[in-house]
Amino acid sequence: MMEKHTTGEMPIRIIPLGGVEEIGRNMTIIECGNDIVVIDAGLEFPVEETPGIDYIIPNTKYLESRKHKIRALIISHGHLDHTGAIPYIMDMIGNPTIYTTKLTKAMILRKQEEFPHAAKLRIEEVRSGDKIKLGALAARFFDITHTIPDAIGIIIETHIGNIIYPGDFKIETDAKGNPLQIDSYVKIGKENNLALLLESTNAEVPGFSIPEKTVQRNLEKIISEAKGRVITGTFSSLLERIIELIKIAEKYDRKVVIDGFSMKTNVEIAKELGYFKPKENAIISVERINDYPPEKILAICTGAQGEENAALMRIANRRHKHIKIQKEDTIVLSSSVIPGNERSIQNLKDNLARQGAKIIHYKVADVHASGHAYQEELKMMTKMINPKFLIPIHGYYFMLKNNADLAESIGMRAENIVPPLRNGSIIEVAKNKIRTLKESAPANYVMVDGLGVNDVKEVVLRDRQMLAQDGIFVIITVIDSQTGKVKNSPDIISRGFIYLRESQELLKQTRQLIKKTVEDATGKMHPINVTYVKDLLKERVGKFLFQKTKRRPMVLPVLLEV
């Protein structure tokens, strides 16, 4: 137990509640005696095995039973994989004060408006250089470059050294190609740094990431040379790039149309807070797009992943009220392909190309760059921060492993690098030793589906998967409880199994089988054992349908006695 240690030797616990063994729902706990600091509270989008789910969020059980110890929730930047769980978990963990930067604060508060019944948040603004006391711990902050303004790295000071959490980052260069923020990392590197929590998203990718500056330059070239409209599709989360696009449009005297709810919201917030200062009327509403000649328009849209109702997809499918593709349009897909979206993106490209648009995507020109450090950047960061221990976080096992191997390749000792963690792993770090405990914090998926948080269990998902494969087959049989005979013909309701209109013969045979199965069973049965008959029906009908169709619909028998 922690409490047995005197302060001098008290080890620190570091627990990733989410974000390892996966991409998304990032959340990390730092615990020291009676003080806990939580970093980030993200969500993850549903995966193949969780059909119908809206989001997956971290499991906060460990925190719930220790909520009196929580001194802060610190948020590194305004992306949903770092903020998205906030509306769902704050009540449960005692609504601690949130510390974050100005833009991130505004984005969190805007999102919270969609949850009128959720706790009222207390958010304190911090910036690079600030220091806040959090019980026996303290937090300091440093600037980081990601893909959204106001991303911030976190230093947690403890009695045995600093724990450094850069969050999501890349090493960006300035216009001359010089790396940015290096000085401050080197300066931090001179402190007593116990552990570095290092993201692993691109730990498999050799070299340096493409600088965002290069992307911006290429976009500027495309926009300056285009004869007609330029329509760009990108992620609403890439706020740095969106702001840059607006600036480029101004430079080349094009009006900007922003289409997509999340993108509009993000741009509005950034504008209100002064992160960029467009001229009056630089941004026009989409309804007015046809009031200007094509060469005076830059549209920035959501939907580059082919999301069904996003702006670009509506344009592609000719369902957009105001934007119809014209021959001279240049479409720039300024985004990567998120695994799983290949078909939708193919569709998007096909439908746009069919209408004669010229399409530029990241495979033919550098119009997108990742916001996450590649191998050389990860090695640089590790070298500069120079921690005693390295803890790879954020990514699947293989990515974490790659990140660990990178650290070893630049000379860190293997015993000072934490091997890939599981969600909920409890790391105990002392002055000269780091180890992963046998016990762990609960970390299984907490699923959000509609209004329900954690009310969708394994069994519900399994049923959804089964239903998606071969559908459902409901049998309603009314039995005369006196005679055990089936009254009338059994009702059959089926969905997703077979085209009923063309399957009359199969249904007829199934009805006969039902009647026979029930009456054979109930013949000498007084009273009728309903559970037994139902199980029997389920088995026999299931087998029969499989024989006839090689499909296995979910068979649900209903027996009514009258």
Added chain:
Amino acid sequence: MMEKHTTGEMPIRIIPLGGVEEIGRNMTIIECGNDIVVIDAGLEFPVEETPGIDYIIPNTKYLESRKHKIRALIISHGHLDHTGAIPYIMDMIGNPTIYTTKLTKAMILRKQEEFPHAAKLRIEEVRSGDKIKLGALAARFFDITHTIPDAIGIIIETHIGNIIYPGDFKIETDAKGNPLQIDSYVKIGKENNLALLLESTNAEVPGFSIPEKTVQRNLEKIISEAKGRVITGTFSSLLERIIELIKIAEKYDRKVVIDGFSMKTNVEIAKELGYFKPKENAIISVERINDYPPEKILAICTGAQGEENAALMRIANRRHKHIKIQKEDTIVLSSSVIPGNERSIQNLKDNLARQGAKIIHYKVADVHASGHAYQEELKMMTKMINPKFLIPIHGYYFMLKNNADLAESIGMRAENIVPPLRNGSIIEVAKNKIRTLKESAPANYVMVDGLGVNDVKEVVLRDRQMLAQDGIFVIITVIDSQTGKVKNSPDIISRGFIYLRESQELLKQTRQLIKKTVEDATGKMHPINVTYVKDLLKERVGKFLFQKTKRRPMVLPVLLEV
């Protein structure tokens, strides 16, 4: 109508029944007067929008009404996207003679054994240089390199020129780096070539594909240097590579274990037909893998895409009876990532790496190459064959478009290049003119699900998708037909919607709503209008559940009068 033309001016019809607007289910018709030649009959694997489906095959309606004209089905090579529809369609199109090469024939016949009730096939063996008369048409054949032995290109001779169908191909090089088969393409290029049907799979990818020779060399290096076992995962369809791996194993005195049903079958067929001649005992059964020291073993497994029950996945999940990962094992994933499989492959890599295996994949070394021509190869082929007209086939719209653009870039006239086709498009080609007719052949999806061919309709798929989202909610209400009152409490059966055990309050409220809805409606209704009450229940209960949960399960009301 065709029949009006005299032979001299009779145009030829070319119809892609499948394989355009998609990847897979390749099938192309060439029709001239009273003669039809069909090329390939492939299947496509299910897509996101077709849950629970086994395969999608071409729609053969156009052929069914013209089956007396069909002179041949010619198959270019033994991959399922070119052969897989055969068991399902031959009866419907009059079971024409199949012409193909020796290996392809054996593979088709082996597959057909799984369909004892299907038509007995007549297959004639052909080889490069052969010529067969097919009514007014004739077919000749030429060697092509793909990823399976015995792939063959097809020349259909017509009264106005040749139609060339290379099928799936790449321009492969020999050990010295010289391109293979070029001479024969150049020779064909000197004939009167009316149209080239050119695949577009990689028409978006610049440059040349990696030669298979390079991959083989790299695999040899890895195998020769490995201290322990080498376990390779690849596609069973890459038969050329599998044979090469067996040869490498022999060279370095390793026994070969082949694990995976389809892979074993393919290797057996190739061996029986003499495509390679291993020494006795070169291939051992998987049960004997542990009888040899690790450095004497090369295992070739299916499952490099993380397919659930394939060999490599069972190894990764520690469910394999005979193969457990050892520290010195080298795993080579000799395959690409098929879109949609990213998560499963991530899982595969994670689980293998967790057990300490060293993993080599295509991103870190050239251990895989595509079997489909890249841009430079496509341009070469077009140049060499030198057709009057180019018809891009095999691929999504954007790929076909790219292929068309490539031809234009090397000087073909735009009006001689057919713009991207739809499945079922009818192209009419005359001596000096090519056009796409307004009418088209039926080409919608024909789906195979279990034993059913084409019995799964749109509505069934829509239901499966809905069920996968929010499940189903069945209400069984018994009404006293005299009084219109609900007898007992309504039964509710729900699957995939909500965890019932924790939702008692919701169910209670729903039952009250059902009772009230029914009784309000039936109060003054004699006789009871069952359809009306059911519709009302569906609407009210659906609305109520959405309000309470923000989910939309499929609501199915059952009313029974007693």
